[in-house]
Amino acid sequence: MREAVTLNGMVLLSAPSGEFDRRLVLLTTGRGKITAFAHGARRPGNPLMACTRTFVFGKFTLYEGRTAYNLQSAQVANYFDELSSDMEGACYGSYFLELADFYSQENMDATEQLKLLYQSLRALLKPAIPNRLVRRIFELKMMVINGEYTEQPLSPVSDSCAYAWEYVVLSPVEGLYRFALTDEVLREFERVVESGRRRFLRHECRSLEILEVLTSD
Structure with missing residues (x-):
């Protein structure tokens, strides 16, 4: 598995994927626009639920896959609630x-x-x-x-x-x-x-x- 990368970014788009996941489009400083999947983010109580909404800004830690990234965690600086x-x-x-x-x-x-x-x-x-x-x-x-x-x-x-x-x-x-x-x-x-x-x-x-x-x- 590749090492995780941490990128400053904002969630531009968040959409359901499968039964419990979310597909995100993130705008990041170092890698521009990327697609990432947040596995289990739609399960009640999942720690990724709050950080996978649109407008969320912060540091996102991801693993790079062949065609997309997988979101591991996020340190949110602003939710823009x-x-x-x-x-x-x-x-x-x-x-x-x-x-x-x-x-x-x-x-x-x-x-x-x-x-x-x-x-x-x-x-x-x-x-x-x-x-x-x-x-x-x-x-x-x-x-x-x-x-x-x-x-x-x-x-x-x-x-x-x-x-x-x-x-x-x-x-x-x-x-x-x-x-x-x-x-x-x-x-x-x-x-x-x-x-x-x-x-x-x-x-x-x-x-x-x-x-x-x-x-x-």
């Missing part, structure tokens, strides 16, 4: 996970994507930052990490909106969620980021469809 109990926050978070799942790859350095996910989920829990703004910052920074973006907005905007765009493009992930916008500038920022999303983030996320229905006026 507050998101699970907030329908709107959970919808935003699920959209972030789906987008990261689509654009991440196996054996790819996913450090920046993982940091963006973690910081964005934390931002959803802060009442001072509108979820609408969190979404657009996440989308723009995801474009930057993927290397598909424009240095300036795709259409003319106010100085405030242009500054917000530049701030997101140039700032490290840890410093992204440190500004606010007036309602007028936020609408402008939403418009130009949406133009970029349609041009560069071409995946149509089902979770986004649900989110837009939920948050529509």
